[in-house]
Amino acid sequence: MTAGQRYLPLLDYLAGLCSLYGAFWLHSLFRGDVAVLRAFALSFRWLFVAPLLQVFLHALLGMYSRRSRSALFGFSRLVTSGVLTFFVFTAALFYLRVFFFPRLVILLWILVSFFAFLALRLPLFRKWQEERFFVLYRGERGRRLFEDLRRKSAPFGVVVGGTDVDALGEDELRRYLRRIVQDLDIDRVLLLLEPEEREKAAVLLREEGIDCGVQEALAFFEEHKGQIKLTLADLLNYEQMVKNNPYLTLKYALDRVVAGVLLGLLSPLLGLLALLVYLDSPGPVFYWQKRVGKDGRVFRLCKFRTMIPDAERTTGAVLAQSNDPRVTRVGRILRRTRLDELPQLLNVLRGEMSLVGPRPERPEFVERWKKLIPYYEIRLLVKPGITGWAQVRGRYDEGPETVWEKLEYDLYYLRNLSPSLDFEILGRTLLVMLLGKGAR
Numbered sequence: 001m002t003a004g005q006r007y008l009p010l011l012d013y014l015a016g017l018c019s020l021y022g023a024f025w026l027h028s029l030f031r032g033d034v035a036v037l038r039a040f041a042l043s044f045r046w047l048f049v050a051p052l053l054q055v056f057l058h059a060l061l062g063m064y065s066r067r068s069r070s071a072l073f074g075f076s077r078l079v080t081s082g083v084l085t086f087f088v089f090t091a092a093l094f095y096l097r098v099f100f101f102p103r104l105v106i107l108l109w110i111l112v113s114f115f116a117f118l119a120l121r122l123p124l125f126r127k128w129q130e131e132r133f134f135v136l137y138r139g140e141r142g143r144r145l146f147e148d149l150r151r152k153s154a155p156f157g158v159v160v161g162g163t164d165v166d167a168l169g170e171d172e173l174r175r176y177l178r179r180i181v182q183d184l185d186i187d188r189v190l191l192l193l194e195p196e197e198r199e200k201a202a203v204l205l206r207e208e209g210i211d212c213g214v215q216e217a218l219a220f221f222e223e224h225k226g227q228i229k230l231t232l233a234d235l236l237n238y239e240q241m242v243k244n245n246p247y248l249t250l251k252y253a254l255d256r257v258v259a260g261v262l263l264g265l266l267s268p269l270l271g272l273l274a275l276l277v278y279l280d281s282p283g284p285v286f287y288w289q290k291r292v293g294k295d296g297r298v299f300r301l302c303k304f305r306t307m308i309p310d311a312e313r314t315t316g317a318v319l320a321q322s323n324d325p326r327v328t329r330v331g332r333i334l335r336r337t338r339l340d341e342l343p344q345l346l347n348v349l350r351g352e353m354s355l356v357g358p359r360p361e362r363p364e365f366v367e368r369w370k371k372l373i374p375y376y377e378i379r380l381l382v383k384p385g386i387t388g389w390a391q392v393r394g395r396y397d398e399g400p401e402t403v404w405e406k407l408e409y410d411l412y413y414l415r416n417l418s419p420s421l422d423f424e425i426l427g428r429t430l431l432v433m434l435l436g437k438g439a440r
Contacts, residue, residue, distance in 0.1 A: 008064055009055050011120050016051030019113035023105045026112070031104070053088060054113060057081045061420045074121050080423045082110045132185060135162030136201055137192035141231045145192045145217060148229070160184050165193070165201070174204065192217045226393055228411035230404065233375045238414055242381045245417055252383065255355050259348035266342065273304055273339060280330040283309035286343060291360035294383045298363060299352040302343040306331025338433045344386045356422045357385030358410040369407075372400050379410045382417070389413040389421070392428035 058064065061077045089106055137146045146162045161184065168176060180186070191201050218232050228236070242248070263270075274285045287305040290298050307326045327335065334340035347353040353360065358379040361369070369376045390409035413421065 008120065009059070012058055012117060013051050013055050015116040015120060016054045016109075016113050017048065019116050020047055020050055020105075020109045022112050023108035026108050027102060027105050050089070050109075051113075054081065054085055054117075057084055057088075058117075061423075075118070076424050076428060077420070078114055078117055080420070080427050082114050083427065084423070086110050131158070131187040133159045133188050133190050134180060134184065134186045135159060135190045135192060136165055137162060138165050142192040144231055145229060149190075160186070170204070177205065190217065190220055222412060222416070226389065226412050227405075227408040228415060229408055230374055230411075233378070233411060236411075236415060238378045238381060238411070241415060242417075247418055248382070251417075251419075251422070252351070252354065255348050255353075255383075256351065258355060259345045263345050263349065266345075270342060273334065273342070276330045277304050277306075277328075277334075281308060281328045290363055291384070292363055292366045292380065293352055293360055294380060296366075296377075296380055299347065299360075301353075301360060302346050304331075304334055304340040304343060306334050306340050338387075338429070341386050348386065352383070354383040354385045356387055356425050357382050358388050358413065359391060360384035369400070369403055373404050373407060375411070376407060378414065379407060381414065387425060387429040389425055392425055392432055 058077075058081055061081055063074065063077050063081070086106060090103065093103075093106075133149075135146050135149065137143060143164065146159075149159050150162075161180065163176070165173060177189075181189075189205060193201060218228070218235060221227050221229050221232070277285045284305055287303050287307075288300045289303070291301040293299050306328060308328060331340070344353060348355060366376075388410065389412060390406035393409050413425075
């Protein structure tokens with residue numbers, strides 16, 4: 001943790017406290033109501049406690065960890081923290097009744113503190129995004145990872161160079177590193193090496209007095225890209241990680257409860273969408289399709305029909321294309337907003353799916369990708385989801401290359417499966433629905 005990160009919890013507390021004071025002032029300014037000052041006086045001692053909730057949620061969401069170095073991670077978790085703070089504080093007001101804050105004050109507090117927290121992090125984000133990396137790698141696996149970094153280095157810094165350690169002897173490598181770190185002003189050395197080789201390289205760097213933050217590849221790709229590269233997947237035991245994850249039992253129980261509640265709340269909307277599908281084109285309202293779930297079990301997934309009937313009669317199973325002529329007028333809107341996926345809440349209620357997880361694929365494609373892409377079957381260790389990390393981070397499936405990329409996101413999800421990550425995915429899914437990103 002850098003010096004800037006070390007003091008973030010204290011700075012967040014002070015920013016939250018000042019934001020809460022500011023929210024009362026803004027409320028009185030907007031409403032011209034002096035009664036809010038009485039609420040301020042009655043709740044004065046709670047003003048010092050309330051910002052602790054924000055700091056606690058930030059810690060729970062991992063915002064003081066190494067992953068918080070990612071601007072995208074930090075922004076999305078700030079949004080998640082703000083939403084949770086609003087609901088927790090509103091619930092506390094309703095049930096505890098030991099203090100009184102007007103709801104507008106709470107909302108203003110969340111908004112002002114969000115921008116205050118973001119302002120505190122912007123200098124750190126800019127600093128981290130300007131970092132200069134030098135890469136040490138070995139062999140074909142290392143070279144592929146190095147090339148991938150050079151192509152996509154902009155969001156997290158600049159890869160200024162790299163070398164295969166096999167190409168240099170130890171003495172030559174020492175001289176080379178001393179010169180290159182000084183000449184290129186390196187901030188960090190990234191080690192794309194096997195575990196025992198990483199330790200030897202780290203010792204060599206320390207012996208040469210090269211004061212760079214040394215980081216191994218697996219942690220680097222997790223921190224900066226939210227992926228587990230397939231070339232590194234053999235370093236992890238996914239079956240053991242999933243088996244030992246205590247959150248999964250709670251997750252699957254909550255899935256059914258939330259799915260039941262949502263089906264009840266959204267029933268008017270589901271009825272309206274069903275009517276629009278029925279009136280738009282002839283054919284059934286719902287589309288049932290075989291998909292592969294946890295442990296390879298096949299189930300029937302339910303969606304609103306968005307294509308003309310028998311769309312694959314002549315073509316067989318094919319991926320949807322951009323501006324697909326088989327998609328109906330209403331279907332195009334449903335796909336863009338992801339509303340066609342809502343009937344899958346029924347699959348969640350039946351225990352076949354989860355709210356969040358790797359997307360379920362059709363049996364034909366699963367067999368194809370298992371032959372072409374290593375470790376593809378790992379994503380079947382958990383229940384598939386209505387939405388997932390790959391869906392909010394990756395591109396739409398267009399072939400083996402994008403399926404490969406999405407699998408790397410799915411592997412990250414399995415390794416980091418937690419309530420905070422599920423909250424983040426659900427929050428990003430709402431943005432995707434509003435913006436229509438990645439629709440076909």
